[in-house]
Amino acid sequence: MYYTLFITVLITAAFLVLAAYVTAKLLGPRSYNPTKGEPYECGIPTYGPSWLPVHVGYYLFAILFLMFDVETVFLYPWAVVVKTYGPLALATIGFFMLVLVFGLAYAWRKGALEWK
Amino acid sequence: MFDFSIVTRWFDELLRGTLGLGDFGAILIECVIVGLAIIIGYAVLAIILIFMERKVCAYFQCRIGPVRVGWWGTLQVFADVLKMLIKEIFVVDKADKLLYYLAPFLVITASIGTFSFLPWNKGAAVLDFNVGIFLVTAISSIGVLGVFIAGWASNNKYSVLSAMRAAVQMISYELSLGICLISAVILTNTMQISGIVEAQTGPWQWLIFQGHIPATLGFLVFCIAGNAEANRGPFDLAEAESELTAGYHTEYSGMGFGFYYLAEYLNLFVISGLATTIFLGGWAPINIGIEGFDALMNYIPGIVWFLGKTFVVVFLLMWIRWTFPRLRVDQILKLEWKYLMPLSLVILVLMTVCVAFGWTFTIA
Numbered sequence: 001m002y003y004t005l006f007i008t009v010l011i012t013a014a015f016l017v018l019a020a021y022v023t024a025k026l027l028g029p030r031s032y033n034p035t036k037g038e039p040y041e042c043g044i045p046t047y048g049p050s051w052l053p054v055h056v057g058y059y060l061f062a063i064l065f066l067m068f069d070v071e072t073v074f075l076y077p078w079a080v081v082v083k084t085y086g087p088l089a090l091a092t093i094g095f096f097m098l099v100l101v102f103g104l105a106y107a108w109r110k111g112a113l114e115w116k
Numbered sequence: 117m118f119d120f121s122i123v124t125r126w127f128d129e130l131l132r133g134t135l136g137l138g139d140f141g142a143i144l145i146e147c148v149i150v151g152l153a154i155i156i157g158y159a160v161l162a163i164i165l166i167f168m169e170r171k172v173c174a175y176f177q178c179r180i181g182p183v184r185v186g187w188w189g190t191l192q193v194f195a196d197v198l199k200m201l202i203k204e205i206f207v208v209d210k211a212d213k214l215l216y217y218l219a220p221f222l223v224i225t226a227s228i229g230t231f232s233f234l235p236w237n238k239g240a241a242v243l244d245f246n247v248g249i250f251l252v253t254a255i256s257s258i259g260v261l262g263v264f265i266a267g268w269a270s271n272n273k274y275s276v277l278s279a280m281r282a283a284v285q286m287i288s289y290e291l292s293l294g295i296c297l298i299s300a301v302i303l304t305n306t307m308q309i310s311g312i313v314e315a316q317t318g319p320w321q322w323l324i325f326q327g328h329i330p331a332t333l334g335f336l337v338f339c340i341a342g343n344a345e346a347n348r349g350p351f352d353l354a355e356a357e358s359e360l361t362a363g364y365h366t367e368y369s370g371m372g373f374g375f376y377y378l379a380e381y382l383n384l385f386v387i388s389g390l391a392t393t394i395f396l397g398g399w400a401p402i403n404i405g406i407e408g409f410d411a412l413m414n415y416i417p418g419i420v421w422f423l424g425k426t427f428v429v430v431f432l433l434m435w436i437r438w439t440f441p442r443l444r445v446d447q448i449l450k451l452e453w454k455y456l457m458p459l460s461l462v463i464l465v466l467m468t469v470c471v472a473f474g475w476t477f478t479i480a
Binding site: 001002004005006008009010011012013014015016017020021023024025027028029030031034036037038039040041042046049050051052054055057058061062064065068069072075076079080081082083084085086087089090093097100101104107108113114115 | 150154155206208210232244268273288294295302374450453461472473474
C-alpha cells in the first residue's frame, strides 16, 4: 500500500505542474519577437555562450559533499540500534567516526574549505 | 488521542463493503482522494504562507504590507496567483527546452514528496515508511537537481552562476541537516516518522526535552541548515537580486516562476514541519506529568498542536530572514564546513553518549 501511495504522490506532483502549465498556456497571450527571445542580462546584449566552465571551488565542495554524504548514509543503520547495544554501539562506531573527523580535519588543513 | 486511521479504515470498509468495489476500484478512489488532498493542502498552505510572509516582513520593516485587495489585503495572494496564471509562458531562444520544462517537475516533486511525509495527526500522514527519515533526506536532495537544471538550462550567465551557488550551498547544508536527523534517530530507535512522534508522547517526552543539550543544539543547527536548504533568509544568495537579477529563475515567466515561488514557501513549511516532528513532538501535546493539565492538553486535537508548533517555527525562520543581511558565498561555506559541520558531529557524539549510558531525560 505504501508503494501505491508513493507513486500517487509522485503522480500528484507531476499532475500539479502539468495542469498549471496547461492552464497558463491556455489562458496566457502568445506573441513573439526576436528581442524577447534573448536572455535577460540587465538589458545588455549577451556576449558569447553562457555554458562556460565555472570556478573550480564549486567542484571541490561537491567532492567533499559526496564523501561526507556517503559516510552519513552509513550512519543510518547504526543509529537505529544504538539504544539496543548501549556503550558497545559507541565503541563500534568510534573508528568510523574517527575517520570521518580526520577526513574533515585533513580537508581543513589542506585548505580545501577556503573559498579562493 | 484521536486516531485518524479509524476514519481511513472506515472509509476503506465503506468502499469495499457497502459499495462493493473490488481491490482496484477502492485503491484507485483512495489514491485520487489522497492526491486531491495533497494538492488542496499544498495550495492552501502556499497561500497562507505567502500572505504571512508579506505581512510579517512588512511589520519587521515598519510597513503595513498588502492592504488594498480585500479586507486587510487578504485577497492579495489570490490576485497574484491569477496574474501568474494568465501570463505568457515564454522560453529564451537558446535555452535547453527539455531541461527548461523538466526543472519545475523536479522541484515540485521534491517539495510535494517531502510534504507528504509530515504527520498531521495520529494516523494522518500520507506516507509512513519504516525508513521515513532516510527517504525524506533522499527526496529532498532531488530539489537541488531541479534548481541546478533550471539555472543551467536558461542559458543566462547570471542563472548559471546562481545555479552553481544554489547547488554548492544546498548540498553543503544537507550534511548538517542529515546528521541532526540521525541524532534524532539515535534517540528514538526508529526511522519511521510515526514511531518518532509516538516516542514523544508522555510527560516531558519531546525530543528537545528528552535529549536536553544535544537535542537543543541539534534543533538550532537544524533550523539554520534548513533555512539555507530552502534558499531563504540570510542564505538567499542564489537569488541575490542586487548581483544576479533574479537568480536561477530569471528566465522563467508566469507560472514557471510560480513553481519556484510555491516550492520555496512549501520547503519552508516542510523544514519547519520536520523540525516540529523531530524535535518538538509533532502532533504530541505538551505533557508535564500533572494529571489535570495533561488531560486538558490531550483534549486539544493533534493537528492543532502540529500546525501551531510548525507556524511558530515558520515565524522564527521569517524573523531570521528579515533581520539578518545576506551572507557572501565564502561566508556561507565557512559557516557550514567550519562551524555547523563540526558542531553537528559533536552533537552526534554527545547524543550517542547520552543514549548509550542512559543519560536521557525521562520521568519515571
